[in-house]
Amino acid sequence: MKQALTEKEIVRKIDSGGILTPKGFKAGGIHAGLRYSKLDIGVILSDSPASCAAVYTTSHFQAAPIKVTKDSITKEGKIQAVIVNSACANACTGQRGLDDAYKMRSLTSQAFNVAEHYIAVASTGVIGEFLPMDKIETGIQSLVPGKMKGNAEDFQTAILTTDTVMKSSCFAAEINGKTVRVGGTAKGSGMIHPNMATMLGFITTDANVPPQHLNTALKEVTDITFNQITVDGDTSTNDMVLVLANGEAGNEPLSPEHPEWSVFVQLLKESCESLAKQIAKDGEGATKLVEVSVIGAASNEEARAVAKQIVGSNLVKTAIYGADANWGRIIGAVGQANAYVNPDLVDVKLGSIEMLKASNPLIYSEEEAKAYLERDKIEISVNLNVGSGSGMAWGCDLSYDYVKINASYRT
The missing domain is CATH 3.60.70.12 (L-amino peptidase D-ALA esterase/amidase)
Known part of the structure; x- marks a missing residue:
């Protein structure tokens, strides 16, 4: 049928x-x-x-x-x-x-x-x-x-x-x-x-x-x-x-x-x-679109909160601008989100590159990760593994040009 x-x-x-x-x-x-x-x-x-x-x-x-x-x-x-x-x-x-x-x-x-x-x-x-x-x-x-x-x-x-x-x-x-x-x-x-x-x-x-x-x-x-x-x-x-x-x-x-x-x-x-x-x-000074997907949250609302926390983190944004695959910045953002998180169960992926599994670091190619981060669209995936909630958020990297644009906004 x-x-x-x-x-x-x-x-x-x-x-x-x-x-x-x-x-x-x-x-x-x-x-x-x-x-x-x-x-x-x-x-x-x-x-x-x-x-x-x-x-x-x-x-x-x-x-x-x-x-x-x-x-x-x-x-x-x-x-x-x-x-x-x-x-x-x-x-x-x-x-x-x-x-x-x-x-x-x-x-x-x-x-x-x-x-x-x-x-x-x-x-x-x-x-x-x-x-x-x-x-x-x-x-x-x-x-x-x-x-x-x-x-x-x-x-x-x-x-x-x-x-x-x-x-x-x-x-x-x-x-x-x-x-x-x-x-x-x-x-x-x-x-x-x-x-x-x-x-x-x-x-x-x-x-x-x-x-x-x-x-x-x-x-x-x-x-x-x-x-x-x-x-x-x-x-x-x-x-x-x-x-x-x-x-x-x-x-x-x-x-x-x-x-x-x-x-x-x-x-x-x-x-x-x-x-x-x-x-x-098209964020001011942006060079990349960042899309964050969160699954396995306690609720959809909490998944969206975690995704928004990640995409809004200046440390995550600057790492992406610099093509630095520092997944610790992502974990730092997850850790301060207004959501239930079990610190022993979190998975993190950058594109298709697995970086963290059950909160344990994985071996990955720094060169491959850097090459991925030089693209104009970056996808970050996080699985909290505590429920069935899911959500997404979008943002951009943070560049030197953002400061330049806003330092002279009125002129």
């Missing part, structure tokens, strides 16, 4: 897709003068108000745009337009900053004839500086969103700061006999160490999902994707992930009770995981 396909097998990647692959969305970006020459204001526009879910930074200093976006979403749980600027975070700017964020919402409402409570606002850049509202106003009025790939790339470019590349993802699956698509884009390179979200992430889907159920799916997926990346251990003031679902695919409304709910959750997970990996790989 032929076995049924798993959710992961049902979902397919669309290599050239992105935020405009789902039906019913437009986007655009423009240079408004907030930065010297790069695009710096972008917009995503749905043809109709879309169900919306969001997760935010847990920083005590949540930026003004987050407060405005929360205000919009709480009205009906729907968003039709997302306006974003780079160069200035509009964080720690007091009442004036909050007024400016609301002004961005109002200007976007006027420019695209969208009700104010259907508009989300996001900003990224330097903390503690006021927005140049004259340039913001001119920029918003000059935006001409479209449905072409170039329009998506303009938006993706407009939201970048120290990123070196654009990040995008797109996946599709059949639900109720309809093709449902999930596309995404994100920015993030430094200050990546999430507790709820990570950076700025914008995800579009033509699935029909009511807001409350979309929120359930996003929170579930965020815990195992965006919350499992780290670059430098710092959380920003502006971190936010936003999902818009406009229902243009024509499927039946999805909920956890729907027989194909798990397919939609897998769609969302694949898109978010792809973006999370791209952010980790």
